[in-house]
Amino acid sequence: MAEEFLILNIVIWIGLYLIVALSLNIEFGFGGIPNFGRAFAVLMGAIAVGGIVNRILMLTLGVSGQIIDASGVVKTAMNDMIAQNPLIGISLLIGGLLLAAVIGAITGAAFILPSAKLSEDYLAITLLAISEVMFLVSYYHPDIVGGYYGVKVPNVLNFIPGEQRLFVFAAIIIFIAILVYLLVNRMLSSPYGRLLKAMRENEEVVKAYGKDIMKLRIKTVAVGSGIAALAGALYSMFSVNVIATNFSRVEWTFYPFLMVLLGGLGNTRGVVVGVSSFVIARIFLITYKFEIVEFLGLPFDPVWLEYILFGFVMLLILIYRPEGLIREKPILTDPIKKILKKRKSELGDSG
């Protein structure tokens, strides 16, 4: 049984991190926008579920009071209704995800606005600062998503009994991750993907071709943040609560960067490899942390070991394998394929 849950855990986290890492790959891997504030969009997804959906439910059910207590009342009422009518649960799930994507995209676009004209170092600093401050505000201020007390979220799959719920939820997360993967893949092999790569390589050239860098950046971060917010919403609905501390910079900005760089910048297949290897390593580390600490005789909390280890892994990747596990390949459009084919046949003729 223990192995089953280990695998379940791995599957859920691969799904969640795949969504976030794919969104980061659009912005950073393709567009070259160093979004050091990825955690912000994930937090916005959680706020959409824990803060906004909860308030809408409070209004419709006529529950008043502080969000921390009211969310508990809402949760109990909704769970009963969902148990009787699965349709309510499913529409809550889909509605929550859509809302998260919209909120994520809007806040993402607003979030890059003050810095859309800046060079990459200033951009990274500003994005990190905004994300960090929003994290602190939602942690200290109980009126947004309950601060350090957190808020409750209705169990959208309450009609499925017991442990089966976990397996169904894992399937839903993986399904959405695959949808995102297909969507992102499709989007990035369109002219838009090539435009993003051009922006990453040389902004001046893109400008010379009449493209507005600022608009392109805003659009890209809006799309990326909308996708990343899905992960925040899914995570909140899965764990049936929202606590701001779960949306830290390490977990939702640093680790996604690590996964993208591990897999290889600017290619979606690389992201899948990066996410899978990272998540498997991390879940094993978390599951067997006490054994590891005992085995090595370490006099401290294993969480620190995780930080030290993954920090070093990042440095090793940057120093020894900056291209990642899978090297980036040029996008082959039909005309380029034709040219390559022609060249090949010419070479064949002469040789």
Next chain:
Amino acid sequence: MSVLEGAIIYSNLLVLLAIGLTMTYITTAVPNFAQGSFAVFGSYIAITLLRLLGVHPYLSIPVAFVLGGGLGVVIYTGVLRPLINRGAQIVILMIATLAVDLILLGLIGAYSDYLGMITKKSAKKFIFTPYDFPVLNLTGIFFVSILVIVLILFGLYLLLYKTKFGVAMRASMENPSLAEIMGVNVENTRLASWILSGALAAVAGVLLPFRQEIVPMTGGIIIVSIFASSIVGGLGSIFGALLGGYIVGISESFVTFQLSGIFGPGILVYSRVISLVVLVITLILAPKGLVSIKWRRIKWLKSFLS
């Protein structure tokens, strides 16, 4: 501790941190995201000396200065130099400093557990205010922080303007390739800037617990204020760091306090929002910071002056 007094103490410490950040930015062109953890490293040196040897935190400033410099050497030669030699882009260097920040957080956290275990007294959270002494109805930290900042600014002035090394350093800050042609070893000046940055941050870290509680995570929280200070003044100028440190420090504690009179004490937790707002306004109006503004060129000022 009165509000103004607290604001000045905090600003002095921010200036120390911002000067270090600015120096390494000028020489290596990378914003150091680990600057906050550099400070917490200093705080833990002070708490170690206090708990194990009974040394008063003020007396551990020289030790922290030296060890902080050592940390700067390790980070520069171990992480940044190999990356720069490989021609890594700025983004990669920034991610590397984020990784350094995470490693430092892990090491400091692990060390805090260890220290708590051997001294039988938790080191996960501490504050030095009980060890401070009053001077002329003001807190000791007020005078100590001013003394430290005056000494360090004077020392920096001597180093940068009165020694040959300082001239070389300033030259390579302004134009690295030209300085290299003139025979300046840019490598040395980069290393020197990291040593100074680490040393100043560690000193600020020793003094910080006199004003606020320190936890291993503190570095990640104060980094926003440090960046705001450096950027408001201008990331390219050491004088800008001095100016920005005071603007951000004073507005963070003083403005928040004034606002709390209007909106109630709930607003006090938003002090970082103030530094973020100051940062964003600066980036919109003068992206290169206050020192980059050519005041004489501004029209309304001109008409006002003539």
